[in-house]
Amino acid sequence: MKKLSNKKLAMLVSILCFTVVIFSTTIGIADISFVQTIKILLNRILLMDIDMEGIKPSASAIIWLIRFPRSLLAFFVGGSLAICGVSYQSIFKNPMADPYILGVSSGAALGATVGIVARLEFYIFGLNAISILAFIGATGSLFLVYNISRVGKKVPVNTLLLSGIAIGQFLSAAISLMMVFANDMHRIIFWTMGSFNARSWSQLIMVLPYALIGFAVIFSTQREMDIMLLGEDTAAQLGVDTERLKRKILVTTALVTAASVSVTGIIGFVGLIIPHIVRIFTGPKHIYLIPYSFVTGGIFMILCDTLARSMISQEIPVGIITALFGGPFFVYLLKQRKTGGL
């Protein structure tokens, strides 16, 4: 990637993101024309006084309360998962690391399962019991994994990964056991495949601060992460406080992932593959890798979700689409760039 056009490139990328959000909002099952969609958006966003004649109130609700916030949410969730994937892959020096590798997804799923099975009904800031329990489960499981693998003030990476896998398996088994006894198996299963269906502004408001602050924190460590690629010992010799860096990244990514997972369910693939795809184009430097992963992850998620809600006359869990379309695309890129490696 050339250095000279950084600012212009950033501008272009922002415009691209905006265009994708708007464009995806115009697509959907309900028969609402392009012009009508734009009119509704202009009227709502810029509070412009536009002639709204011939536009049904249901069309307005579909655009403003359903499609538009859904697209924005997909963007921020996709971006969040992608940068969490980048962080884990770098600090663990493991190409197979993804945001769920430390058992966050299983913890979230356990929380959600408890909410579904116990039929809990309460709301905090427009978020339902399932989301709130999933968030508690996700952060709780990371706290557990972190403390199991902590030796004094240090957290050895291998112990962290292994305890993450062990706790993840344990929690998955607990979920499966609950499914055996529960009536709501299909709801639990659909939750674990992820969906943006019926998610709106309150979910976006929940995710947005985590996504933005998370991005800022992770981006602020970009130099240290570059050095981490040389290996933890070398990085320590070069003056990086590796334990502090790991702690910072772990806590941040855990909260960001937990926020995303708790409102959408478990959406796989994005956090694992998007960093690799971006790395093919930008190389390993985090100053490019982090922002471009965010943008690519976000756009990819919007496209997948647009397919998920408009491909056939019913909702498809978006986690299926991400893997179904992303997998072959990634394989194609790998084939194209056989010489480079990851």
Added chain:
Amino acid sequence: MRKLNKSLVLFLAFAMLISFAACSNSEGGDQTGGSSDSIYPLTITDDLGNEVVIESEPEKIVSVAPSSTEIIFELGLGEKLVGRSEFCNYPEEAAEVEVVGGFSGPNTELILELEPDVLFAAGSVPEEEKALLEGSGIKVIVYNPEDIDGVLKNIELTGKVLNVSETASDIVESLQAKRQEIVSMVSGEEAKRVFIDLGSFISAGSGSFIDSILSELGAENVAAKGEGQWPTLTLEQVVDANPQVYISLYPTIEELNETPGLSEVSAFQNDQVVVIPWGIEEHDFVQRPGPRVIQGLELYAEIIYPSLFE
């Protein structure tokens, strides 16, 4: 969770869902006798198309489907029932019968120990288990009705198998009469768009038992356009279809009111939203293909056309 074999779990989930509905036609029993007494050995065909030979009048019965448990009690043969599933919650007397299985399927060992002559099941009974039970001489009859006609046929068939054909015919006759009464009552009404919410916008699509009930009442099922029997609709589709009646079998009214966009839907603006929560009697009979199905039909009619029932 990624480690779970999702396709397998998904399969199980749908197998479970299918137990509410149907995929094959009931063909009824062969006519083997003119009188009301059944003549054994008796050959019948169940909803899976399997021919089952009943050697003599069954004395011990196991039912692992809530709907057939209801049929057996309705026929007055509750005392012959020696085993039931965890979900057979009606009538009250059923609670005294031993439990021989839950959602993960019937427990073969418990069933064999009871030595029943015949076992009634819904479509969800696993193939291997069925083979094992049949290998031990237990006659397995699987019911999978796809509409009310199918349920009525199953009641008659059960009566024939258990040698109470006359009782069964009487029951079916009175159910038919009640059914006709309800259907003719609503027949002049304008078709209303109805959405059934089974949670997370999963609904009952075409081919499902609930869909057949809605079409019997002349209602237009919003989910009939979805793929398969249990489509998950997008919220956008629901708002766009603008159902006039919204029936929730799972989400509470608070949950629905929190859902953005639904307030624009006709049903919400005209107070035509009905929640039939899990755990109450009505929740069972609006989707269970048993003898209370006509009560279910009536409840649907009342919900969809309230003005007729004032």
